[in-house]
Each structure stands twice: as structure tokens, then as C-alpha cells.
Amino acid sequence: MIDREKFVEMAKVNIAHVQAGGTASQAPGVFRVPASHYLDPERWDAEMARIFKRVPLMLALSGELREPGDYKAMTVMEVPVLLTRGADGEIRAFMNSCSHRGSMIVEEGLGHAKRISCPYHNWTYNSEGDLVGLTDRREFGQVDTSCLGLTPLPVAVRAGLVFVVLSPGAYLDIDEFLQGYERVLEHFDFASWELKWRQEIPGPNWKVAYDGYLDFYHLPFLHKNTFGTDISNKALYSTWGPHQRVQRPDPKLLELLDKSEADWSLDMMDGGVWTIFPHISFAGDHSGGMFSQLFPGPTWDRSVTVQSWFVPTNEVEITRRSNLVPDGTENGSAQQQAFMRHVVEDEDYYTGLRLQKALAAGAKTEVLFGRNEGGGHMFHSWVERCLTDDAPFSRPVEVDYETPQAAGRAGA
Numbered sequence: 001m002i003d004r005e006k007f008v009e010m011a012k013v014n015i016a017h018v019q020a021g022g023t024a025s026q027a028p029g030v031f032r033v034p035a036s037h038y039l040d041p042e043r044w045d046a047e048m049a050r051i052f053k054r055v056p057l058m059l060a061l062s063g064e065l066r067e068p069g070d071y072k073a074m075t076v077m078e079v080p081v082l083l084t085r086g087a088d089g090e091i092r093a094f095m096n097s098c099s100h101r102g103s104m105i106v107e108e109g110l111g112h113a114k115r116i117s118c119p120y121h122n123w124t125y126n127s128e129g130d131l132v133g134l135t136d137r138r139e140f141g142q143v144d145t146s147c148l149g150l151t152p153l154p155v156a157v158r159a160g161l162v163f164v165v166l167s168p169g170a171y172l173d174i175d176e177f178l179q180g181y182e183r184v185l186e187h188f189d190f191a192s193w194e195l196k197w198r199q200e201i202p203g204p205n206w207k208v209a210y211d212g213y214l215d216f217y218h219l220p221f222l223h224k225n226t227f228g229t230d231i232s233n234k235a236l237y238s239t240w241g242p243h244q245r246v247q248r249p250d251p252k253l254l255e256l257l258d259k260s261e262a263d264w265s266l267d268m269m270d271g272g273v274w275t276i277f278p279h280i281s282f283a284g285d286h287s288g289g290m291f292s293q294l295f296p297g298p299t300w301d302r303s304v305t306v307q308s309w310f311v312p313t314n315e316v317e318i319t320r321r322s323n324l325v326p327d328g329t330e331n332g333s334a335q336q337q338a339f340m341r342h343v344v345e346d347e348d349y350y351t352g353l354r355l356q357k358a359l360a361a362g363a364k365t366e367v368l369f370g371r372n373e374g375g376g377h378m379f380h381s382w383v384e385r386c387l388t389d390d391a392p393f394s395r396p397v398e399v400d401y402e403t404p405q406a407a408g409r410a411g412a
């Protein structure tokens, strides 16, 4: 069930900010992050072990694996992952590694095969991960093939998104992790979306990079040549556990006030940046948009971002409300892809690499996130929580935003 109430609540907060003159969310105070949190290789190792190898990572849209036999192979944090959709329709995750001598079986990318064979000695597996073919079996000798399937990884699918934990046998409680976020994400029907293009962009430390996705404050300055100087730099944050939606005050929402709440269209209220902790950003709305998956490494000071543009299938006439891209022309796809590479690589990550260099040189001992940058407060608080708490998602991190209505109320 889509959480319509939450959409309405967020729209009301947005309208209050519009009516107050287009103000930003106000977190309780200015937040400080020690520069060492970005720079310390030991801390980075701990982030890899306690976040990226322990937290469910959104690795695919289920629409990338639409038919039984579809698969997606990727190397994530040095872990070779194989996602499959079995004959039974279930999506599974495995280590992409043969039970014979460990060879990687499938090349990275999307594909379709009812059976996949290891290139080394042709051991063959089905889409459910069972070993179904052992070359020269009688000569090989006695082994129990029922125990020689692919090594499974914990996997869960919610709202058309495929979540995987990169450690075999690890704990996965997807509902505790998502905190009801899936009930707003379901609105998008991501299961029916298809990939338009995909590219990889090298960048700085994953947190330096991710800070930028939660940050509208920089938009008219750093992106003046791409998004323009008129773009609003005000951000409104909504949270579900560690996951955050960022939107800007949207004057168009005032049109909703002419209608009864029951008639407010979700499609009017769904734009912005929807993040999934610890490394996903979806920028767009119901008509399509860009998923960014930030993968740290191979060292503390580097990351790779996989940018993927998805659109709803069968969406012939797409109304592009998103302000993030120039309107599609005949050749819109290639143009859009080049544009997004330019924005992120030449503006965001160029700046991120340079700030990282300055911090590494000892320029500052701490960095600041203003009251208008609450997304950064939340994100860094959750990273800290994951490093120190063995059950990080079992209780909330509180950030109380002052909205224009609440500000006037005594004691609020």
C-alpha cells in the first residue's frame, strides 16, 4: 500500500515553506564533521566492513531482471555478485564464482541464459544457482553436487528495488532497514522501469561524493553553467530511518490548495532526490530519472559512481517535469548522458577531489554543515551509528526540522 498520507504531509510542509517565501528546512544547529572522518584509511576500512559489507545495498531495479533467466553480474566492493531471476520468478543473489575452483562465471553486465557455464571447465548452473552440469563427471570423482551450488547472498526485493548484503549468511531485515520508505517508493512502480543508458564516473571519497547528492545549497553556484543561476538552493528534507528525500520548495504545489486533499495527485508531489542509505540517489519523478550508485574504493580517496537513467516502460509521451535535464530532443538520450557526466564529473567530483586534496593537506580540522544542510547531519550521524552500534537501525536518529508552521508555536 502506497503511503499516500506521507506524500500529502510532505507536500503540506513544502507549501508552508513556499508560503514563507521559499525557505529551507532548518536543522537544530550547525553540524561539524572532523576532517579525519573523510581522510582516515582505518576509518574507511571500518566503513567498508560495518557499512558496505553489512548493510543491504540497492544493486538493481527488478525490471533489469524482468524474465526468468535474466541476470545481472557486477563487481561491488571487490565482491563478484550475480543476480538472477529463476524459473520460479524469484530474484536471487549469489557470489559470481564457480564451486570448482572459484573462477568468475559471468562477465559483468546484463544478460539472459537459462543455464550459465563457467568459462574455465564448463561447470554449469541454472538460474536458481544449482550445479546442473559437471564436466566429465565420472572421471572427476565423487562429490555431492547438491552441495556445490553457487554461494547465495542475502537478498530482498521491495518497491521494485533489489537489495543485497555482500556477506554470505549475513543478517538481513529489510523492513527494519527501510523503515516504511518502501511505501512511498512503491508509488514509482520501479519494477516496470527500463534502462535507457548507464555510465561509470570516477570520483573522490564516497562520503565527499555523497554529501553533494544531499546538498541543494551548492546548486546555483557550482552548477551555474549547467543548471543555471536561477535554480533554488533551498532544500527540504524528509527521513525514514537513514533514508532521505530532498526536495526544493515548489511553488507549483500551491495549485493543490484549490483541490480537496483526496484529489491531490501523487504525480504532482513526487519530484526531487530520493536517497537510499548508504550510497544511492534517485533524482527524478514518476516520469523517469537517474539512479546513482556510489561504490567506494579501491582506496579511501576514490569511488566509482554508476549512473543509470531509467524510464517507465510503455511511457510513450513522457511529460518531463524534472528540471534536472534539458528537454529531450530527437537525440536526447546521448545528449542527456553526456550532460549528466559533465555535471557530475567536471563539476561535482572535480570539486570533491580538490576539497579532499585540501583537507588531506591539513587545511582544516573539521568541516561544517549549516542548519539548512540537514541532510548532511543525518547522513554523517548514521555513518557514525553504523560504526559504533551493532544494531544500527533498531532506533531512530532524531533530527527535528523547524518548519515555518512549527516555528511560531511556543515550545515546539
Ligand SMILES: [Fe+2]
Pocket (backbone or CB within 6 Å): 212, 218, 219, 222, 223, 348
Ligand atoms: Fe552538485
